[in-house]
Amino acid sequence: MTDAYIYDAIRTPCGRDSLHSVKPISLVTGLLTELRQRHQLDTAVIDDVVLGCMTPVGDQGADIGRTAALAAGWDARAAGLQINRFGASGLEAVNLAAQKIRSGWEELVVAGGVESVSRVPPGEDGGPWSQDPETSLRTGYMPPGIGADLLATLDGCSRSQLDEYALDSQHKAAAAGFASLVPVRDLNGVLILAHDECIKPTTAEMLAMLKPAYAEAGAAGYDSVALRRHPQLQSIAHLHTSGTTACAADGAALALIGSRAGGARLGLRPRARVVSLAVSGDGTAAHKALKKAGLSINDIDLFEVGEAFAADALHFMLHSGVAAEKVNVNGGAIALGLAPGAAGCMQLCSLLDELERRQLRRGLATLSAAGGMAAATIIERVTERP
Helix, strand or coil: CCCCEEEEEEECCCECCCCCCCCHHHHHHHHHHHHHHHHCCCHHHCCEEEEECCCCCHHHCCCHHHHHHHHCCCCCCCEEEEECECECHHHHHHHHHHHHHHHCCCCEEEEEEEEECCCCCCCCCCCHHHHCHHHHHHHCCCCHHHHHHHHHHHHCCCHHHHHHHHHHHHHHHHHCCCCCECCEECCCCCEEECCCCCCCCCCHHHHHCCCCCCHHHHHHHHHHHHHHHCCCCCCCCCCCCCCCECCECEEEEEEEEECHHHHHHCCCCCCEEEEEEEEECCCCHHHHHHHHHCCCHHHCCEEEECCCEHHHHHHHHHHHCCCHHHECCCCCHHHHCECCCCHHHHHHHHHHHHHHHHCCCEEEEEEEEHHHEEEEEEEEECCCCC
């Protein structure tokens, strides 16, 4: 099998308000242009552009991977693809690219994702869960916030633990610097946004004042759905607030994935190797990826764990035994922002940057998606000299 390497990984800032005026396709074309310019890419040799998007309608509908490549002026021989695995779409796009390279059928693929929640609100694409009560009932559907409160209840988390975790995420993000971040500019080159806009001064007192965000939805019937799935529980503790829930954001991220031969054709030096990857329908993707690689949790130096809710990361640490000092060391989506279609690739950007900064070897990125799914990717930093 041909190894898959990461030659570069870049992202836009996460925008809360400032990026509303920027079309999703423009977020992507800005990054495609950056990749081409910084590596003098001959885009004719790029086999595919794979983009994740959780709500692929309107401004970000159809096959935005193909549209963006053409809009960025890339060679028409570079194909394009849009995929949707809900909030894990960006990481799944990277994983699909790695699989393409590993198969030997393709040599260079750009992968990542995009989401503009300010222009295309989540749920705009409809689907059985939102429009078909029978299907929702049969599948035990519950909104993500209810699922997060259920997870916290099952794990015995307290409100103070969730708040403490969110506060730590904000403090880490405020102190961090991201080498992979590419500022967003308009057509005239005028700067629009150069920093992650969701990071904000936060105190424990501020978090403690916030009201539970999902109690009303629970009372409307979703608590009963959760309790039918978990009859050992007497009730669902509604603990998550807006402060312990990821900040909805606009943004995009891309990674250049290729074989050793494909990179050599362009004179590129690999930054990391994709060691293994996995997807699951029950949240066990990280475990599966480790098993496939023949590694244990102790073989991983850093972890980027999805932070849609504080309970997600706390659950991962509780059940894996990973120390907090190794998880989301520069903060996560609670502070940085969550652009669902791009989130997983954004995590990969942060992971690769930090492995290089600390000169560590291996990292694991994982995040959950709607329907109980999860995706994971293990990478290993390439250290040999060119």
